[in-house]
Amino acid sequence: xxVYLDDEVLIWLLSCHLQYSFTYxxxxxxxxxYVDGEWRYDEHQSWxxxxxxxxxxxxxxxxxxxxxxxxxxxHANMELDNEHFRRVVxxxxxxxDVQASRHRISVFLSTQTAYELLPKSxxxxxxxxxxxxxxxxxxxxxxxVPMAPLWDFSRGQFVGVxxxxxxxxxxxxxxxxxxxxxxxxxxxxxxxxxKEGKAYLNRQFDGHxxxxxxQLIHAGPFDNLKEVALKILRNDVCTVPIIHSSSDDGSFxxxxxxxxxxxxxxxxxxxxxxxxGSLSVLQLPICSIPLGTWVPKIGESNGRPLAMLRxxxxxxxxxxxxxxxxxxxxxxxxxxxxxxxxxxxxxxTALAKDRVYTHINLNEMTIHQALxxxxxxxxxxxxxxxxCQMCLRSDSLFKxxxxxxxxxxxxxxxxxxxxxxxxxxxxxxxxxxxLLG
Numbered sequence: 001x002x003v004y005l006d007d008e009v010l011i012w013l014l015s016c017h018l019q020y021s022f023t024y025x026x027x028x029x030x031x032x033x034y035v036d037g038e039w040r041y042d043e044h045q046s047w048x049x050x051x052x053x054x055x056x057x058x059x060x061x062x063x064x065x066x067x068x069x070x071x072x073x074x075h076a077n078m079e080l081d082n083e084h085f086r087r088v089v090x091x092x093x094x095x096x097d098v099q100a101s102r103h104r105i106s107v108f109l110s111t112q113t114a115y116e117l118l119p120k121s122x123x124x125x126x127x128x129x130x131x132x133x134x135x136x137x138x139x140x141x142x143x144x145v146p147m148a149p150l151w152d153f154s155r156g157q158f159v160g161v162x163x164x165x166x167x168x169x170x171x172x173x174x175x176x177x178x179x180x181x182x183x184x185x186x187x188x189x190x191x192x193x194x195k196e197g198k199a200y201l202n203r204q205f206d207g208h209x210x211x212x213x214x215q216l217i218h219a220g221p222f223d224n225l226k227e228v229a230l231k232i233l234r235n236d237v238c239t240v241p242i243i244h245s246s247s248d249d250g251s252f253x254x255x256x257x258x259x260x261x262x263x264x265x266x267x268x269x270x271x272x273x274x275x276x277g278s279l280s281v282l283q284l285p286i287c288s289i290p291l292g293t294w295v296p297k298i299g300e301s302n303g304r305p306l307a308m309l310r311x312x313x314x315x316x317x318x319x320x321x322x323x324x325x326x327x328x329x330x331x332x333x334x335x336x337x338x339x340x341x342x343x344x345x346x347x348x349t350a351l352a353k354d355r356v357y358t359h360i361n362l363n364e365m366t367i368h369q370a371l372x373x374x375x376x377x378x379x380x381x382x383x384x385x386x387x388c389q390m391c392l393r394s395d396s397l398f399k400x401x402x403x404x405x406x407x408x409x410x411x412x413x414x415x416x417x418x419x420x421x422x423x424x425x426x427x428x429x430x431x432x433x434x435l436l437g
Contacts, residue, residue: 232261313366353373
């Protein structure tokens with residue numbers, strides 16, 4: 001049965017059954033709202049998990065047309081206020097069902113290999129460690145990639161990764177009056193020299209007091225996807241190069257692909273999208289599970305404070321926050337905390353355009369100005385239209401995972417319906433830590 005209200009709100013009456021609960025009884029109607037082309041439910045009203053997903057419910061007083069039956073299909077508490085009573089319903093998903101769902105996903109990932117991530121066609125950008133830093137970041141910008149593996153010709157190996165975070169750290173060094181690194185030196189300062197200097201800055205030394213750079217985290221094409229995902233999470237990296245060598249000693253390695261949590265999530269989504277209803281954990285609203293970073297008193301936070309900035313904040317403030325808060329992106333909000341844009345680590349490469357970074361002051365340039373620089377940039381792997389993917393706190397985990405299936409999406413911002421006031425943020429790492437935890 002379909003009913004139109006005021007030609008704007010469409011209510012879908014899914015079913016009618018009978019209910020006794022404490023001293024109240026009557027007919028229970030289940031319904032959803034059709035808004036902006038999507039079926040939704042209102043988390044501020046009573047709701048329940050049914051065969052149709054998450055739906056709102058209405059209790060009608062018992063009359064002659066409702067023939068009550070004993071028992072209850074819903075577990076509810078009844079509360080009275082000064083005007084009416086409100087039903088508070090909890091999802092009927094048990095902890096055992098949640099664990100069973102996570103186990104199925106874990107088993108699936110254990111049976112799939114990294115080879116499944118390889119595209120039919122594509123390119124992988126790698127950089128020589130003897131390349132000047134300045135040239136390297138121009139390449140990242142021109143190729144539209146946020147990072148690239150590093151090749152050491154003398155050793156015949158891939159030895160590390162150059163990322164947008166390196167560019168952020170270099171810009172901060174350039175802005176530091178006490179730094180030994182100058183803009184002119186970037187023309188000759190090699191990636192290898194920067195990595196060694198970075199190791200000194202991070203106090204990474206061996207037993208003889210020599211700087212030791214971080215070892216490359218990589219995987220083989222026949223490693224299973226669960227192992228690849230756990231490598232990314234445990235080492236706090238955004239990608240893992242897939243490297244293959246036909247020799248037992250690992251000589252003559254071939255770089256096949258850059259594996260990421262995004263690619264692994266797409267495998268999960270493709271496999272389970274038509275049977276998602278059988279995975280109870282995917283039907284849970286994200287506000288009910290320990291997932292993501294939230295403003296206080298809204299969702300179950302992962303313990304980190306939610307970092308947000310105004311468009312008028314300095315670029316220096318944004319870069320410092322990315323480093324110290326150890327986040328990959330920051331929601332940019334207006335005075336009402338409504339979402340305006342998002343600033344990501346990879347946005348820093350836009351400063352390579354026309355060598356903007358050579359004549360800016362990080363303390364004077366605003367985030368708004370920095371984002372304007374990237375608006376005309378073309379990122380083949382990160383479409384600007386996908387930058388601000390949003391969801392509601394009432395959206396199911398499956399719906400949030402759908403957002404991540406879009407190209408270039410690395411985080412989804414949780415907003416309040418209507419006002420777009422930021423309530424939290426969910427990253428790919430959050431999703432996998434919950435699913436594989």
